[in-house]
Amino acid sequence: MPLQDEIFPVPDWTPPSGLCVLRAKTSLASELPEIDRLASSAPFRRMQVPGGGMMSVETTSAGAVGWCSDRQGYRYTTHDPLTGRVWPSIPKSWTAFARTMAEQAGFDGFEPDSCLINRYAPGAKMGAHQDADEQDFTQPIVSVSLGLAGTFVWLGPTRVGHGHPIDVRDGDVVVFGGPARHGYHRVKTVRADPSGPAWRINLTFRRAQ
Ligand code: SIN
Ligand code: FE2
DSSP states (O other): OGGOOOOOOOOOOOOOTTTEEOOOOOOOHHHHHHHHHHHSSOOOOOOTTSSSSSSSSEEEEEEEEEEETTTEEEEEEETTTTSSSSSSOOOHHHHHHHHHHHHTOOOOOOOOOEEEEEEOOOTTEEEEEOOOSSSSOSSSSEEEEEEEEEEEEEEEEESOOOEEEEEETOOEEEEEOGGGGGGGEEOOOOOOTTTTTTEEEEEEOOOOO
16 A cells, blocks of 8 residues: 555644635535536546646636646646637536635635636545645635545645645535645545445635636
């Protein structure tokens, strides 16, 4: 088993300032029709990272701009490179939901212009990174977990160390902004659940431009 998938004990933890975990705020069942509709115009696809490897998650986007990765690097684009069309709009109900979640975490006036949709089949994971390709770091990130349970690991100011694992289940929302906006984080390998849904889906709302 790879080192980063070790289960290790975590003492009770007070999240750092700007990081907030909100539990059971929505569900995959309620959001799946919109996800299916968005994916019918901007299909899920695996993106290449600048180093040449393929991400294990499948990705698509909604909003004025969508996050993309390829050999040239990470960036936001107005058009989906797969279809050549503009990205579909973020559903109004999603924008309102993300704004409410940001408010509950103490960040008023959140206006996302991009929603990254990550789909993790069992076995998929996301390595340590910062959300750093946006132009506006005053607005928080609102990260919505749907479907299969997963472990979101908060690493903080540096990518090294075990960090703090946060179990995220269907409908849980992690908001990070202010002093936590630049925190490193990763997602452990998602495990199958024979009685659960096929995927873990994460919606990441951002102000990119
Ligand atoms: C991400 O950081 O882009 C994804 C986070 C998650 O899947 O919970
Ligand atoms: Fe991220």
